[in-house]
Amino acid sequence: MTLARSLLDKGSRHVAAVASDEVFPLHFIDRSASLRNPVHVSTWYFNDVLDGDKLHQSLDHLLHLGDWKKLGGRFRLDKNGKLEIHVPEQFTSDRPSIHYSHKSLPMRAAEHPLAGKIPKASSRPSFHPAAEEFLLPLTTRPGMPHNMEDYLSSDEPLLSLRVVVFLDATIVSLAWPHAVMDAMGMATVIQAWSLAIAGMENEILTIDGVRDDLLYQATLKPAAEKFALEPYMLIGFRFYLLILRFICDILFGGRRENRIIYLPQKSVQKLHSQAMCEINLHKNEPLKISRGDAILALFSRSLVLAQKRPLLVVVPMDLRSRLRDIFLPSMSYPQNAIQGGHFTVNADETTTKSIGHLALAFRQNIIQQGGRQQLLAMLRCNRELSDSGGDPATLYGPSNAVIMSATNLNKANLLSIPNFSPAVVGARCSEEATGSPGIPSFFNTSHSKIAWRRGNVLMNLGIDQDGGHWISGSFNIRTWKYVEESLKDL
Missing domain, CATH: 3.30.559.10 (Chloramphenicol acetyltransferase-like domain)
Known part of the structure; x- marks a missing residue:
């Protein structure tokens, strides 16, 4: 036994x-x-x-x-x-x-x-x-x-x-x-x-x-601000309406494909430069969009064009780098320390706004929702829900929206942090091998079992030693066609 x-x-x-x-x-x-x-x-x-x-x-x-x-x-x-x-x-x-x-x-x-x-x-x-x-x-x-x-x-x-x-x-x-x-x-x-x-x-x-x-202890103190998105909290009937639409999208939204995309450095640079030009931003100005913002905007625009409905983008925001008085840089925190940023893209914005303008809107929302007081206000709302038996990972946005989960792992550096060079045995055998010994050339993360059906998922997996971006996504065929069209000239 x-x-x-x-x-x-x-x-x-x-x-x-x-x-x-x-x-x-x-x-x-x-x-x-x-x-x-x-x-x-x-x-x-x-x-x-x-x-x-x-x-x-x-x-x-x-x-x-x-x-x-x-x-x-x-x-x-x-x-x-x-x-x-x-x-x-x-x-x-x-x-x-x-x-x-x-x-x-x-x-x-x-x-x-x-x-x-x-x-x-x-x-x-x-x-x-x-x-x-x-x-x-x-x-x-x-x-x-x-x-x-x-x-x-x-x-x-x-x-x-x-x-x-x-x-x-x-x-x-x-x-x-x-x-x-x-x-x-x-x-x-x-x-x-x-x-x-x-x-x-x-x-x-x-x-x-x-x-x-x-984080629980931090929310026991009086909040300095009200959470700006609290009126849009999806609870009760509005939540069940969102879930019903989500299930219908999964079941009847057309065949889905899970793919990995590799974007070489020059392609990402071109996309980012085009987005910067579209909003007339220059490198010496205080507000900039990142390459990740441009990639997120491209996929968001493709999804809205395919679905012709509002899009609710949920982006996990890391709290370790934003609440430095709680998470000390001198300590390690292998735990869950994320809260979702919520951004809505209306269906008509894909015809009136470029990728650059969508990227700028995402960046401005991240700055607003990722500020210390707004994060603490959101944590307080979610902690109170948890105390009353609810789910602390509540969604905020319109109940008729298509949902996309968008995770950017570039900050995690999961293609460069692993340094297993002391465990390397012998010299390299492959003439095609690139990069430093003991540093990975590819990274992927997934569930341990293939999901029967998945929602809309975008994940920036990381940046390789040559500056290329690895991206994974799960979308229906219509959305992938718009993505392919957007990437063909990069």
Whole structure:
């Protein structure tokens, strides 16, 4: 009988608590319904042979340092049915800090029927099938958790590391539950892991905020401003109307395709320059649009042209960089610390506004909603909803809108932060390999299972060492046609 089975409560599929475990709470943002179930698989492709055991040992070592051990815990429910994390008193072979699996294949990556499909950088904008549609058999393992119920009914640790080694390349995948941290939080783990591999333990930042809910505490103080979007909160009938339309869009909105796009640096520069010219902005003026703003505007415009309805763009905003008095730069915060920025694009704006003007509108909204007082006001609204039994990840906008989730991971630097060069074994075998040894050439993140149907999703995955942008998206065919048309001259 396995340890997990011996821990099962009679009459329950959930694993019982171990009395000696140390208990860590989840925070109020973690309890959002949209964060509870997703298990993400973040995957990096290296043009190097890496020592998988060294990667595992260094990550395991990190989770033995102070409160980093929280990430080696297990999900449990308290007596009131609320999620919490239970960390073993000692990590053992029966109850390890992470689940590690390793596979060595005696072939080059390009010869493998799945790994050979991993997209490569190109000199022109290029479209590729979504990586999860062919990579998941390589990057996941049988029996791994795919949702919260899987975690609660097993003694699985929160993190799963899988390393697949070819003769000339390595695929490294880390599976992690969204209920514990967001992508920026995961980036802090990768940064600390890279330092651990290099033996630079003294430079690893101390983890903070694992016991105290820093954001909850911040919302208990009187708000200096009212949240500007509070009148547009989608609750009650308006929320159910939005969800009904969302379901109809999924079911009857036409065939959807998940794709990855590579935009070389020169194409992104051209798009950005055109957008800047359209709004007559110059580099010496205080208000600028970013390249990410221009990319977001291009996809938003394409979606509205295809759907001919208002668009509600929801952009996760990282709070670590915006609330510096709460999240100290000298500490590490692998947790959920995001709030959604909400931007509405009316259907008629696609005919009256250029990509540049839409990008400027996005930037102005980010500046307004991302200011300290507005963030605290939004957090206060969402915390009060959570206290009353509601969902702290509320939407704000028109109930007849098409929804697009747009995440920009460029700040997370997930194509440059991983530095696994101390784990490189031997010299490179591939003449086509570019970039520095131990630095990935491709990154992707997805759910651990392919969703039957997805909404409209845009994700800037990151910028490679040549300045090219990797982007993933899920849209219907009509929207992709507008995207292709917009990119053809870049």
